[in-house]
Amino acid sequence: MPLMKSWVASANDPSHPFPLNNLPYGVFSTAGADPRCGVAIGDMILDVTAAEAEGLIALSDIPLFDVPFWNELMEEGPAVWAALRERLIALLSDGAAEREKVEPLLVPMDAAELHMPFAVSEYTDFYAGRNHAFNVGTMFRGPENALPPNWLHIPIGYNGRASSVVVSGTDIRRPWGQLKSPDHDKPAFLPCRRFDIELEMGAIVGTPSDGPITVQEADDHIFGYVLLNDWSARDIQAWEYQPLGPFQAKATATSISPWIVTKAALEPFRCDTPAREFELLDHLKDCGPMLYDIDLEVTMAPEGKEATTIARTNYKEMYYSAAQQLAHHTTSGCPMNTGDLLGSGTISGATKPERGSLLELSWGGKEPLTLNTGETRSFIEDGDTLTLKGAAKGDGYTIGFGDCVGSVLPALENPYAR
Amino acid sequence: MPLMKSWVASANDPSHPFPLNNLPYGVFSTAGADPRCGVAIGDMILDVTAAEAEGLIALSDIPLFDVPFWNELMEEGPAVWAALRERLIALLSDGAAEREKVEPLLVPMDAAELHMPFAVSEYTDFYAGRNHAFNVGTMFRGPENALPPNWLHIPIGYNGRASSVVVSGTDIRRPWGQLKSPDHDKPAFLPCRRFDIELEMGAIVGTPSDGPITVQEADDHIFGYVLLNDWSARDIQAWEYQPLGPFQAKATATSISPWIVTKAALEPFRCDTPAREFELLDHLKDCGPMLYDIDLEVTMAPEGKEATTIARTNYKEMYYSAAQQLAHHTTSGCPMNTGDLLGSGTISGATKPERGSLLELSWGGKEPLTLNTGETRSFIEDGDTLTLKGAAKGDGYTIGFGDCVGSVLPALENPYAR
Incomplete structure (x- = not known):
């Protein structure tokens, strides 16, 4: 599919x-x-x-957009999603008959502040990037035991905290937490020293389900995708995560990019999951290309200084698609709801500059990165700004995600002071 | 405090x-x-x-009870909680002036169906019963390594799935899931064979917080308590839980008792947490009695047959209070909301008949229980009804919780059939 022309001139730039x-x-x-x-x-x-208020968009007997989130459209399901897209294309295409009515409803993006695009019902984070799992497993258990025995058979995931999901641009306060240095006998309550990012994609559940659904059905339930940064306190995580998994280490914040890129927009970029080492069980089997070819990039900028690209990879590096993750999520009968957010897990490519976390990039702090400014980094320092970028490259056009940005503020001196 | 007399005669029975x-x-x-x-x-x-509609209760300029959940009252905070309790006591006390207006608003409990008492925002489950953690750890790792190194320093917990919390009386469908028998090389997708209960208390967050709060503040944020049964698929759990914790094994359902027992009603039953092996860090230290002396009991009844009491214990067996759990939950800055539900973790006493799960009662299936009917059980069989009961015994009165009941239905023959 080539570039579709709009009467909004800036939209026709192939790199926009x-x-x-x-x-x-x-x-x-x-x-x-x-x-x-x-x-x-x-x-x-x-x-x-x-x-919608002026009658240019009319999809339902009741208004869908009189609230500041997209959940009401999401609940309507695929037919209404398609109708909205068709109507927006008609209104914004080059030569649109209703251009005069639409033009007054355009706002320059420069003049706008962006907010959370949807209300997050519940948030689940997966661990479905093979290189990431292998790298982390190697650091903790050695290369022979890097992947847990279940990893190649199910998309491992855990429930995160929906209340801590924030929109790009929200500053992130370095957390305190209980941690134990290897050279101390006892834990202490301290500001996190190994604060990290996780480069992920987030899939948004559009329509609810109540019982197990197939991979194909799961794909149909997904409304769209965002970039997702699952901020991670590695030292807190190391102390707390056995035996029940990460908890406070992942509860400070998860940032998402401000624009939901719909499945329809990503359709031309579908691609297959990688070759399987073990055949998946029937209920998780691939049934069509359900990953996407999306170039991803992470930049890091010390306060007031230029940014350095610290990682480049692609969403197609995932071992499991979001549809497979959602299908697995429902196997127990777990009800899924409109607005559920599924993090893909950290996306890392095969080589060092493709790694989606500082834990991997600095190999647990043993190989600090050197930034363009000459500074080195093992983990995030106060004032650093971390940015995730994503784009699918089409035939003469780009499907961008809008950056997912967060700057890290110093820990509070006393988190209990009021 | 003695029994408070009501003009509703049945309420004056010391065992009611x-x-x-x-x-x-x-x-x-x-x-x-x-x-x-x-x-x-x-x-x-x-x-x-x-x-409220008739003006007998007036706590706020806007109605608090025009919705079928208690969240709106919970948001109002402790002063309004106290005002409602005071008003209800005035309306229902022996000799109440307004008895004639109140009497027509009474409905016999026999004629009522009970629903979820509040909208669950997010659900967290802890692992804060020492005997339970020791028993499970012993089965998996031997008695020397039973408690993980962090266990005596922080209340270990994980995020559960709010969408799967159901009210007592809801039937529970045995789940399917991916599991691996020890005698097979590969996993299979099968109905759960080791379906279990977890006897817990649930604490309900009343007022929101946004940043770390102290243990005392956390206690002030808690609105009330329910009984909680965290249904658990042990075979699914064993295969999936490394390295990120339980996921689908705990996502089929969590049942709660239908009545929220308020902190005010439980006030006379406050008691201390047990002696500490290690001093807790300051932010988790006890600052008053924040556990409660509540007798707990589990019964099991095969379909159409009499129930057997399979466990008796007490909430005061917990190592950490709900206030300590909530304080820990906020250390990372994690925002907590009205309607968040915190499971205590399985409550087990020191001896065998005090254990709060079948996993412990049957020691992983090695020591099946014998029921009064003569049948034996290692885990739940189809048609079994499991009931949790809880009561605090006062001076001539009882604070009961209302049973938390669930019957287990057979797994679907094909969970993907529509």
């Missing part, structure tokens, strides 16, 4: 992240106005809440 | 679970009517939604 082919969904506000739903088109945002 | 001293909060419906808020008093339920 938000052409008519994309149409990602977000929530924005402008000075003095309440947050509302919008769709990105070039350098502009179409105010979808206003477009 | 719902005297005026208790006043637990639930949601009920009667034939043909929508679910609404109610408070249990003896064999009756006072329709609190109706009492």
